[in-house]
Amino acid sequence: MSASTIGYIKLANTLSIVSQKQVTGKLVVAHGNQEWQLYFLFGHLLYASGGKHSTRRWHRAISQHCPNFKFEVNQLSNNQLWEYKLLQTAIRENQITLAQAKAILRTIAQEVFFAIISQPGLTRRWHPQKHPCSQTALSLLLSRLEIKEVLTSAKRVWKSLQEQGLWHINPDSTPVFRDTNNFLIQENLDVFLTVKKLLNGDRTIWDIAFLMQMSLVEVARNLYDFEQRSLIYFKQVEDWLSPPEKLRLVSVENRRPQATIVCIDDSHLVGDFLEKILQPLGYKVVHIQDPIKGLAVLEDSQPDLIFLDLVMPKVSGYTICDFLRKTTMFKDTPIVFLSTQDGIIDRTRAKLIGANDYLCKSSNPEKVVEAVEKYVNFKDFKNSQIISLERRYNFTCLAVES
Known part of the structure; x- marks a missing residue:
C-alpha cells in the first residue's frame, strides 16, 4: 500500500469520526516539523490551515475566487484564524458572496488535504476548543459530504502525480x-x-x-x-508574512525611538553631508561644531552613535574620544572617526583610545550608512525589513509581469 493511500485512509477515517461525533475543536495533524490545523464546529469543517505556506495559499485562493477583494486587517484582535475572520467580515459587509467564501475554503482545504495525504507518516492530536457560532459561521461550514468531495479531489491530484512518476516534485518548492x-x-x-x-x-x-x-x-x-x-x-x-504580522511589524516600527547620530566636526559641510545621507533613512542628526561648548548638547542628545573629526582648531579628536571613554555616560557609545587623514598610525591610535571605527571623509555615502547600521542597535529594521517585506509580500506579487 502506497504512502498516499495510507495517508488518505488515516485522514478519511479521522474526519469521519469527527463528523460522526459532531465535536467542536481543532485537529492537529503533523509530520516531522510540519503541522496542519483543521478546525471543526459540530463536526463540520470550519477552516484548514498550516503547512509550509499558509499565507501564500490564502492569497492564491483569494486571487482565484474574488481577485478584487481588498481586505483590511486593522480590526483583528489576534492572529488566530485571521483568514477565516476576514472572510466572515467580508460577507457581513457584502464585499464577497457566501458562494465565493465557500469556494475559497474548499480550495484551501484541498491544498491542505493534499499536503497531509502525501506524507508517509502522520500523528494526530485533538484539542477541544470553542468557536464562534454566528449565522455566518454556520453558513460557511463544509458539510461531511463537501469534506469528502474535497478529500477525494486532493487524492485524485496526488494519484495522478504518482502515476506519471512526478511524486518527488513538491508543489511547495x-x-x-x-x-x-x-x-x-x-x-x-x-x-x-x-x-x-x-x-x-x-x-x-x-x-x-x-x-x-x-x-x-x-x-x-x-x-x-x-x-x-x-x-x-x-x-x-x-x-x-501574514497581513496581521505585517501590520504588527509596522506598528512596532512606528513605536521605535528615533536613533540619534551626533557629528562633532568644526565644518558645517560635514554635518550637512551626514544629514542628507541619514535623515531620509529615519535617523536624527545633531551637529556640534565646537566640542567644548557642545558638551551639554552632547549630554542632552544621548546619541546612539558619534561621528568625530580628528583635526579641529581647539582640541583634537583623540582628546575628545579619550575624554568620552572615561565618562560613565559615553564609555560604551559607538565612536567613529571621520577624518581627512587616513594613515595606519592614525587608525591604530584611534583604536587604542577606544574608537570603534575609522572612516575617511572621502568615503562614499554607502560606507557611512554601513557604519551606522553596524553600530546602531535597530540599524537595518526599516530598510531591510519593512521596505523589503512590503515589496516582496504585497498582494499583487502573484501577477505575472507584462
Missing part, C-alpha cells in the same frame, strides 16, 4: 533557472520569455499553476522535463 542562456538555446524565444517571467526565484509550483491556469499535474510534468535536461533545479522558499 520553487523552480529556479540553472543557466538562462542554456535555456534560451534549447527553447524558442516565446517559451523562454514566458518561463522567465514565471520562474522568478520566489514562486512555488502551486503559484505557477494558478498563474498559468493549468493543473498542478501539467505544470509538474513540464517542470520535470526541464529538470531532466538540467535546465532548472528546485529550492525551498519561506512563506509570506
Whole structure:
C-alpha cells in the first residue's frame, strides 16, 4: 500500500469520526516539523490551515475566487484564524458572496488535504476548543459530504502525480533557472520569455499553476522535463508574512525611538553631508561644531552613535574620544572617526583610545550608512525589513509581469 493511500485512509477515517461525533475543536495533524490545523464546529469543517505556506495559499485562493477583494486587517484582535475572520467580515459587509467564501475554503482545504495525504507518516492530536457560532459561521461550514468531495479531489491530484512518476516534485518548492542562456538555446524565444517571467526565484509550483491556469499535474510534468535536461533545479522558499504580522511589524516600527547620530566636526559641510545621507533613512542628526561648548548638547542628545573629526582648531579628536571613554555616560557609545587623514598610525591610535571605527571623509555615502547600521542597535529594521517585506509580500506579487 502506497504512502498516499495510507495517508488518505488515516485522514478519511479521522474526519469521519469527527463528523460522526459532531465535536467542536481543532485537529492537529503533523509530520516531522510540519503541522496542519483543521478546525471543526459540530463536526463540520470550519477552516484548514498550516503547512509550509499558509499565507501564500490564502492569497492564491483569494486571487482565484474574488481577485478584487481588498481586505483590511486593522480590526483583528489576534492572529488566530485571521483568514477565516476576514472572510466572515467580508460577507457581513457584502464585499464577497457566501458562494465565493465557500469556494475559497474548499480550495484551501484541498491544498491542505493534499499536503497531509502525501506524507508517509502522520500523528494526530485533538484539542477541544470553542468557536464562534454566528449565522455566518454556520453558513460557511463544509458539510461531511463537501469534506469528502474535497478529500477525494486532493487524492485524485496526488494519484495522478504518482502515476506519471512526478511524486518527488513538491508543489511547495520553487523552480529556479540553472543557466538562462542554456535555456534560451534549447527553447524558442516565446517559451523562454514566458518561463522567465514565471520562474522568478520566489514562486512555488502551486503559484505557477494558478498563474498559468493549468493543473498542478501539467505544470509538474513540464517542470520535470526541464529538470531532466538540467535546465532548472528546485529550492525551498519561506512563506509570506501574514497581513496581521505585517501590520504588527509596522506598528512596532512606528513605536521605535528615533536613533540619534551626533557629528562633532568644526565644518558645517560635514554635518550637512551626514544629514542628507541619514535623515531620509529615519535617523536624527545633531551637529556640534565646537566640542567644548557642545558638551551639554552632547549630554542632552544621548546619541546612539558619534561621528568625530580628528583635526579641529581647539582640541583634537583623540582628546575628545579619550575624554568620552572615561565618562560613565559615553564609555560604551559607538565612536567613529571621520577624518581627512587616513594613515595606519592614525587608525591604530584611534583604536587604542577606544574608537570603534575609522572612516575617511572621502568615503562614499554607502560606507557611512554601513557604519551606522553596524553600530546602531535597530540599524537595518526599516530598510531591510519593512521596505523589503512590503515589496516582496504585497498582494499583487502573484501577477505575472507584462
